[in-house]
Structures are given as C-alpha cells and as structure tokens.
Amino acid sequence: MHEPLLLDRLLQIADLFQRDMSREYDGTQLSAARMGVLWTIHHAGPVAQHTIAATLDVSPRNVTGLVDALEAAGYVQRVPHPTDRRARLVELTAAGAAVMDRTVREHAELNATLLDAVDEADRDRVGTAIAAIADRLATMVAGAAAGAETASAPAAAAAAAADGAADSEARAS
Numbered sequence: 001m002h003e004p005l006l007l008d009r010l011l012q013i014a015d016l017f018q019r020d021m022s023r024e025y026d027g028t029q030l031s032a033a034r035m036g037v038l039w040t041i042h043h044a045g046p047v048a049q050h051t052i053a054a055t056l057d058v059s060p061r062n063v064t065g066l067v068d069a070l071e072a073a074g075y076v077q078r079v080p081h082p083t084d085r086r087a088r089l090v091e092l093t094a095a096g097a098a099v100m101d102r103t104v105r106e107h108a109e110l111n112a113t114l115l116d117a118v119d120e121a122d123r124d125r126v127g128t129a130i131a132a133i134a135d136r137l138a139t140m141v142a143g144a145a146a147g148a149e150t151a152s153a154p155a156a157a158a159a160a161a162a163d164g165a166a167d168s169e170a171r172a173s
Contacts, residue, residue: 006133010133018032021035029069029070029073029075030073030075030099033056033058033062033066034066034069034070034075035103036056036066037052037056037063037066037067037070037076037090038070038075038076038092038096038099038100038103039100040052040055040056041076041090041091041092041096042092042097042100042104045091046079046089046090046091047089047090047091048081048087048088048089048090049063049064049067049088049090050063052066052067052090067090070096074093074095074096075092075093075095075096075099076090076091076092076093076096077090077091077093078090079091
C-alpha cells in the first residue's frame, strides 16, 4: 500500500463534510445549495437575487428557485429595495437568522474540535498551508473556467452541459 497523497486526504475530508451535511439536512427543508444562499445573505445583508447568483456562480433562475423554497420555509423574505422601487432584496427572517446564528456557533465548535487534532505549535502553519492550497485551487479552477470560455465549440458545449447538470442538482436540493 502506498501512503495517501495530500489530494487523497483533501478528497476524503470533502467527502466526510458532504456526508455530514447530508445527514444534518436530512428531514429538513435545508440543503447545501439553500445554505449557500443563507450564508450569502448572512455575510452581505439584504441582497438582490442577481448578487446571490453571482456570488454562488449559479444561474439567476436557479437562485429564484432556491429563494422561493427558502421563503416558503420561512427563512428569507423579499423586501422592497430602499432606493429602487423596481427592485427587491432578499433578507433573512428571524428564523433564518436563528439558523445562521446556530450554524456559525456550530462551525466555531467544529473548528475548535478539528484543530484539537493538531499540535498547538503547528496550528498557524496548518492554517496558512490550507489557505495557500485553497487559493491555488481557486486560481486553477478560475483558469480552467476561463480556458473553457475560449475552447472549441464541442468543449464549450460539454462545459455548458456540465453547468446545466450542476444547476439541476442545486435546484433539486
């Protein structure tokens, strides 16, 4: 047997987080995609749907479905824009704010629990290394996306199909 690569460990961590989120949302009206909307509003405050779409890199139509579901569940509400009569913003309701307060608290607790596995003297280096890996991966993904935009028609069509499948999966959430 060979020693797992760093990438193998990162994929394992991603899979474990995905399974934990699925377990956490099972039986609720929440999903990873819907939580992405709540996180966006939590960090940005009341926000236009097109801003949510841009932040999450999904279609505006996808965001409409996510916001509709969150509104029906009582987590968000659409409110008039304070300076543009034509526009509406999406904001957290009291129930949505409570979910986010609990989630922030749980993240802090999980963060502390996970860091307990690392020697205290190494924690800053681990955090710096993980940030560097995340930044490198973000740059690589952005570069691949930019390359796909200039790719040949068949490659662009395949990328568009993959994006559509991702949008469909997020809508199903």
